[in-house]
Amino acid sequence: xxxxxxxxxxxxxxxxxxxxxxxxxxxxxxxxxxxxxxxxxxxxxxxxxxxxxxxxxxxxxxxxxxxxxxxxxxxxxxxxxxxxxxxxxxxxxxxxxxxxxxxxxxxxxxxxxxxxxxxxxxxxxxxxxxxxxxxxxxxxxxxxxxxxxxxxxxxxxxxxxxxxxxxxxxxxxxxxxxxxxxxxxxxxxxxxxxxxxxxx
Amino acid sequence: xxxxxxxxxxxxxxxxxxxxxxxxxxxxxxxxxxxxxxxxxxxxxxxxxxxxxxxxxxxxxxxxxxxxxxxxxxxxxxxxxxxxxxxxxxxxxxxx
Numbered sequence: 001x002x003x004x005x006x007x008x009x010x011x012x013x014x015x016x017x018x019x020x021x022x023x024x025x026x027x028x029x030x031x032x033x034x035x036x037x038x039x040x041x042x043x044x045x046x047x048x049x050x051x052x053x054x055x056x057x058x059x060x061x062x063x064x065x066x067x068x069x070x071x072x073x074x075x076x077x078x079x080x081x082x083x084x085x086x087x088x089x090x091x092x093x094x095x096x097x098x099x100x101x102x103x104x105x106x107x108x109x110x111x112x113x114x115x116x117x118x119x120x121x122x123x124x125x126x127x128x129x130x131x132x133x134x135x136x137x138x139x140x141x142x143x144x145x146x147x148x149x150x151x152x153x154x155x156x157x158x159x160x161x162x163x164x165x166x167x168x169x170x171x172x173x174x175x176x177x178x179x180x181x182x183x184x185x186x187x188x189x190x191x192x193x194x195x196x197x198x199x200x
Numbered sequence: 201x202x203x204x205x206x207x208x209x210x211x212x213x214x215x216x217x218x219x220x221x222x223x224x225x226x227x228x229x230x231x232x233x234x235x236x237x238x239x240x241x242x243x244x245x246x247x248x249x250x251x252x253x254x255x256x257x258x259x260x261x262x263x264x265x266x267x268x269x270x271x272x273x274x275x276x277x278x279x280x281x282x283x284x285x286x287x288x289x290x291x292x293x294x295x296x
Contacts, residue, residue: 009207017271021278028282032289039293046239054232061228069221072212072261079211170208176263183261187254193228194246198235 009173016177020184023147027188030140034195037132044129049199051116052137056107057197060100061189067096068186071155071179074162081169083162090159090175093182097152104145108138137196144192147185154178210266220260227253 038045074089115122118138123131158178161167167175227249234245259265264272 007207009209013209014271014274017274021274024278024282028285032286035286036289036293039290054235058228058232062225065221065224065228068257068261069217072217073214076212076214076217079208172208176209180262183257186261187257190253190257191250194231194235194242194250198232198242198246200235 007171007173012173012177013180016180020180023184023188027140027143030136030143031191031195034136034140037129037136038199041127041129041132044127045133046200048126048130048133048137049196051111051114052197052200053107053110054197054200056103057193060103061193063096063100063103064186064189067093067100068183070096071182074159075172075175075179078162078167078169078172078175083165083168086172086175087159087163090155090162090178094152094155094159097148097155097182100148101145101152104141104148140192141196144185144188147188151178151182151185155182210263212260212263212266216260220256224253224256227256 070089070093074086074093077083077089078086111117116134117123118135123134126134155178158167158175162172162175231245231249231253234249235242258275264275
């Protein structure tokens with residue numbers, strides 16, 4: 001007679017995807033700006049891109065790709081009833097996200113040290129195209145880093161919920177949605193890498 | 201399987217996830233290599249390998265491979281809108 005509480009798994013997931021579409025459009029607008037300005041200032045974008053450290057960019061790509069793998073492994077583990085392993089993978093995902101932010105901080109710090117930051121005298125003295133490149137670089141990687149920060153907190157909380165058994169086999173849509181968010185953040189970085197770091 | 205499996209979606213095997221990760225790392229390597237060869241090759245690689253990498257993440261890590269037509273259709277519609285926007289922008293810039 002008694003029905004289990006209806007959790008609407010599909011609805012929760014579709015809701016998350018709808019939110020992710022708004023994120024796609026948010027970053028999509030910025031990608032559109034990038035494409036337009038690069039088309040107008042190809043030489044300046046090429047020159048400005050040489051200022052960026054491709055090694056940090058590629059290194060951080062590997063960090064995020066691996067973190068995405070860990071997030072996916074966390075979901076698989078919880079779905080298979082291995083909660084301990086799931087909590088561990090989710091926590092490791094958050095750790096890699098923190099490592100990404102640390103690298104990003106070092107990278108930005110070095111740029112600031114060289115006088116390259118939004119509105120700095122050096123950037124203002126650059127040809128317009130190069131200034132635009134750095135404006136987009138700080139806006140897009142900054143907005144992305146904010147998303148990484150949110151993802152790290154989210155995954156850390158979900159890892160604790162998995163560990164405590166609140167998120168478990170058969171009731172893990174929170175972990176799945178946190179994973180979807182994290183993978184989208186990874187996808188955005190997949191596009192940022194060639195646009196900024198490999199454009200030289 | 202049972203109702204419980206229905207309520208948590210398809211389980212993707214760890215071995216599949218590892219293979220996808222390896223493919224993503226290899227594609228990143230190819231992207232970097234192409235950017236070192238020539239600017240033209242770098243752009244070509246960016247326009248092909250980057251969407252391929254994103255597609256792998258969407259398809260396997262985000263489980264789109266195992267989703268129904270509704271969700272897949274929604275994703276396709278959102279991406280199509282984005283591509284149309286960017287395409288229109290290029291047309292506008294190219295012919296003004």
